[in-house]
Amino acid sequence: MNGGTYDCIVIGAGHNGLVCAAYLARAGKSVLVLEAAGQVGGAAVTREFTPGFKVSACAHLLHLMPADIVSELNLAGHGLKLASRGLSTTALRESQSPFTLDAAGLSAVSIRDAAGFQAYTAQMRKFAAVLMSALDAPPPRLGTNELKDKLSLLRLGWKLRKLGRRDMRELLRIGGMNVYDLLEEHFETAELKGALGLDATLGTNYGPRTPGTVLSLLYRMACEGAAHNEITAAQGGMGAVCEALAASARAAGAHIRVNATVSRIVVESDRATGVVLAGDEHIRARTIISSADPKSTLLGLLGTRHLDTGFVRSVRHLRGKGLTAKLHLALKELPAFRGVSTQQLRGRLLIAPSLDHIERAYNHSKYGEYSSEPVLEISVPSIDDATLAPTGSHVLSAIVQYAPYDLKGGWDAARQKFLDIAVRRIETFAPGLSTSVLASELVTPVDIERDFKISGGHWHHAEFAFDQFFMVRPVPGAAQYATPLPGLFLCGAGSHPGGGVTGLPGRNAARRIIGMN
Numbered sequence: 001m002n003g004g005t006y007d008c009i010v011i012g013a014g015h016n017g018l019v020c021a022a023y024l025a026r027a028g029k030s031v032l033v034l035e036a037a038g039q040v041g042g043a044a045v046t047r048e049f050t051p052g053f054k055v056s057a058c059a060h061l062l063h064l065m066p067a068d069i070v071s072e073l074n075l076a077g078h079g080l081k082l083a084s085r086g087l088s089t090t091a092l093r094e095s096q097s098p099f100t101l102d103a104a105g106l107s108a109v110s111i112r113d114a115a116g117f118q119a120y121t122a123q124m125r126k127f128a129a130v131l132m133s134a135l136d137a138p139p140p141r142l143g144t145n146e147l148k149d150k151l152s153l154l155r156l157g158w159k160l161r162k163l164g165r166r167d168m169r170e171l172l173r174i175g176g177m178n179v180y181d182l183l184e185e186h187f188e189t190a191e192l193k194g195a196l197g198l199d200a201t202l203g204t205n206y207g208p209r210t211p212g213t214v215l216s217l218l219y220r221m222a223c224e225g226a227a228h229n230e231i232t233a234a235q236g237g238m239g240a241v242c243e244a245l246a247a248s249a250r251a252a253g254a255h256i257r258v259n260a261t262v263s264r265i266v267v268e269s270d271r272a273t274g275v276v277l278a279g280d281e282h283i284r285a286r287t288i289i290s291s292a293d294p295k296s297t298l299l300g301l302l303g304t305r306h307l308d309t310g311f312v313r314s315v316r317h318l319r320g321k322g323l324t325a326k327l328h329l330a331l332k333e334l335p336a337f338r339g340v341s342t343q344q345l346r347g348r349l350l351i352a353p354s355l356d357h358i359e360r361a362y363n364h365s366k367y368g369e370y371s372s373e374p375v376l377e378i379s380v381p382s383i384d385d386a387t388l389a390p391t392g393s394h395v396l397s398a399i400v401q402y403a404p405y406d407l408k409g410g411w412d413a414a415r416q417k418f419l420d421i422a423v424r425r426i427e428t429f430a431p432g433l434s435t436s437v438l439a440s441e442l443v444t445p446v447d448i449e450r451d452f453k454i455s456g457g458h459w460h461h462a463e464f465a466f467d468q469f470f471m472v473r474p475v476p477g478a479a480q481y482a483t484p485l486p487g488l489f490l491c492g493a494g495s496h497p498g499g500g501v502t503g504l505p506g507r508n509a510a511r512r513i514i515g516m517n
């Protein structure tokens with residue numbers, strides 16, 4: 001069956017696929033987006049998990065998408081409304097009052113840390129801004145003589161140089177460090193270090209003592225800086241962000257089809273020329289761009305026979321087994337966390353009592369076990385968003401670490417046990433919580449793999465690590481969005497700069513493709 005011809009086919013309508021499609025369509029390309037699921041969004045989607053209760057199925061907080069993407073694609077004009085903004089982060093404590101991570105909150109806990117926090121944040125944001133200049137564009141290619149690549153390296157060098165000698169030295173000193181040692185240098189309050197350490201490890205295969213955790217923290221802070229350092233939640237959950245992206249792409253002329261699973265990428269005369277859908281429909285295009293993860297795209301949809309052995313080996317070795325689970329609770333009433341004000345309850349609540357606690361929670365995962373005392377990022381989005389739960393009831397949405405993809409004995413046997421452990425852990429801080437639970441759901445990395453077609457169920461599609469970052473992300477030979485096969489590109493979280501609802505891989509890939517024509 002012949003389904004027509006386009007300039008570009010984008011595989012997957014996760015947020016990166018949609019961002020890429022929107023920019024390509026705005027540049028005058030005819031674009032078709034093909035999404036396997038029945039709705040757009042990928043891992044940034046809203047789902048009803050029990051009748052009447054909706055929740056963001058994976059990503060729940062919008063704080064990483066650069067403000068210029070939001071405005072260039074006119075997401076507000078395409079229906080995006082924020083249910084809440086300026087959300088605070090509060091560290092929960094077992095036997096003392098919780099505190100919010102700002103000057104006022106910290107001064108109640110430690111005058112030294114309150115003063116240190118401002119200086120630390122200012123310096124880390126300065127470093128993050130340097131990193132941002134490398135995230136916001138296709139990375140340069142190594143060993144070429146092209147002016148474009150040299151200029152890109154020069155630009156980064158210049159940004160570094162502009163920091164001045166002291167800051168430049170400090171950034172070079174801390175860049176490869178682990179976040180444990182960095183935070184020990186700066187702070188004394190265990191829960192403050194725990195909260196900041198959790199931010200560095202969320203979504204990764206890391207504990208705070210893992211080298212590279214300062215880089216992942218700077219990555220997060222770089223994207224947050226480009227989003228004006230504001231944590232927000234979309235009205236209707238994360239799926240509403242993708243609905244607005246889809247509307248923006250459609251307004252620019254892109255076509256989006258859901259329930260359209262690509263079963264293979266078509267290769268003719270040594271270039272990608274189209275795709276075949278489940279059901280055998282063949283659609284042709286000059287350029288195919290995949291937002292599916294690199295392994296699914298290159299080893300699955302394309303197939304190893306079109307790639308050379310060395311490249312196939314590096315894709316096979318790509319690390320990307322998820323450790324992050326998501327817990328959803330439908331609650332009869334608003335949960336009461338000990339000492340937490342309504343204002344604090346509107347924001348993020350963190351259970352990460354110390355760096356050592358996170359490290360111990362991580363240790364289990366190295367041996368294929370889940371954490372017996374997991375660390376969590378909790379939000380109760382229904383406080384500010386009545387679309388998510390029936391009046392008077394609420395939904396609780398929590399990121400839970402660590403829940404290894406390769407759990408010994410498998411998740412079918414362990415799901416309920418880990419869910420109970422996570423609920424009990426939250427209940428330590430919110431007495432009586434379990435009596436209010438009407439329904440619950442635990443989404444493990446194995447479920448993420450199945451439901452969102454992300455092999456390994458990893459937040460970043462491929463681990464965010466030095467050896468899978470920047471000029472070698474996801475692998476050498478595919479780090480500038482183009483793959484070794486002419487006509488085939490990547491644009492999802494597995495490509496530079498990485499995961500999170502940023503839209504950066506999607507926009508960078510579109511820029512690369514537009515710039516090539």
Ligand SMILES: Cc1cc2nc3c(=O)[nH]c(=O)nc-3n(C[C@H](O)[C@H](O)[C@H](O)COP(=O)(O)OP(=O)(O)OC[C@H]3O[C@@H](n4cnc5c(N)ncnc54)[C@H](O)[C@@H]3O)c2cc1C
Pocket residue numbers: 011012013014015016017034035036037040041042043044057058059060061062063064203260261262263291292293296301324325326399448451452453454457458459460461491492493494498499500501502
């Ligand atoms: C538990 C969890 C919590 C998270 N929390 C946050 C958060 O709070 N904030 C944040 O910013 N980020 C968060 N993230 C990270 C974020 O969700 C992801 O990094 C991001 O959504 C990836 O977007 P993407 O568009 O690159 O890929 P995806 O969202 O994975 O989209 C890829 C799309 O391709 C489709 N697809 C795949 N194969 C095919 C095929 N053969 N044919 C057609 N379609 C196909 C899939 O169905 C999917 O829709 C979280 C991630 C997890 C797992």
